[in-house]
Amino acid sequence: MRIYFCGSIRGGRQDLLLYQRIVEKLQTYGKVLTEHVSHGDISEKGEGAELKDDRAIHDRDMDWLVTADVIVAEVTQPSLGVGYELGRAVAMHKKIFCLFRPSSGRVLSAMIRGADSGCQSSVFQVRDYSEADVETVLQEYFSSLKPNADAH
Numbered sequence: 001m002r003i004y005f006c007g008s009i010r011g012g013r014q015d016l017l018l019y020q021r022i023v024e025k026l027q028t029y030g031k032v033l034t035e036h037v038s039h040g041d042i043s044e045k046g047e048g049a050e051l052k053d054d055r056a057i058h059d060r061d062m063d064w065l066v067t068a069d070v071i072v073a074e075v076t077q078p079s080l081g082v083g084y085e086l087g088r089a090v091a092m093h094k095k096i097f098c099l100f101r102p103s104s105g106r107v108l109s110a111m112i113r114g115a116d117s118g119c120q121s122s123v124f125q126v127r128d129y130s131e132a133d134v135e136t137v138l139q140e141y142f143s144s145l146k147p148n149a150d151a152h
């Protein structure tokens with residue numbers, strides 16, 4: 001399974017340690033295309049600071065998004081890039097799982113929460129969770145996916 005993980009970079013790196021736990025868990029289900037989002041050496045300046053120009057980052061990520069079987073996004077730390085990736089993924093009819101921590105004190109954007117139709121089979125799902133439960137929540141989601149998603 002090809003998994004595209006979305007997490008804040010220029011929106012702020014406060015949740016980096018949690019992204020690392022998420023990516024580690026996701027790697028037990030398949031290939032994480034955007035593993036770099038969890039790398040501690042990428043600051044809130046982004047990869048572009050040393051490595052790549054912004055167009056190269058955008059085009060590479062969109063190519064990965066096209067090939068992804070499922071998108072997992074940690075949406076607690078607001079990020080324009082994550083919002084953009086999710087909008088593009090919706091247009092591609094991808095399966096999307098968003099994770100939000102109410103304990104942050106933030107209120108999730110209506111454009112993300114409102115994209116979840118509320119039914120369990122929705123292709124766009126938003127899950128409220130607490131940090132301690134992140135692995136369990138991911139396990140529940142991946143075991144609910146149809147077996148043919150594993151074919152890649």
Ligand SMILES: O=c1[nH]c(=O)n([C@H]2C[C@H](O)[C@@H](COP(=O)(O)O)O2)cc1CO
Binds near residue numbers: 057
């Ligand atoms: O350097 C980067 N590399 C990269 O892959 N991204 C992608 C992956 C992340 O899920 C998302 C983060 O967007 P933002 O930087 O606006 O928080 O955009 C974003 C940046 C910087 O904007």
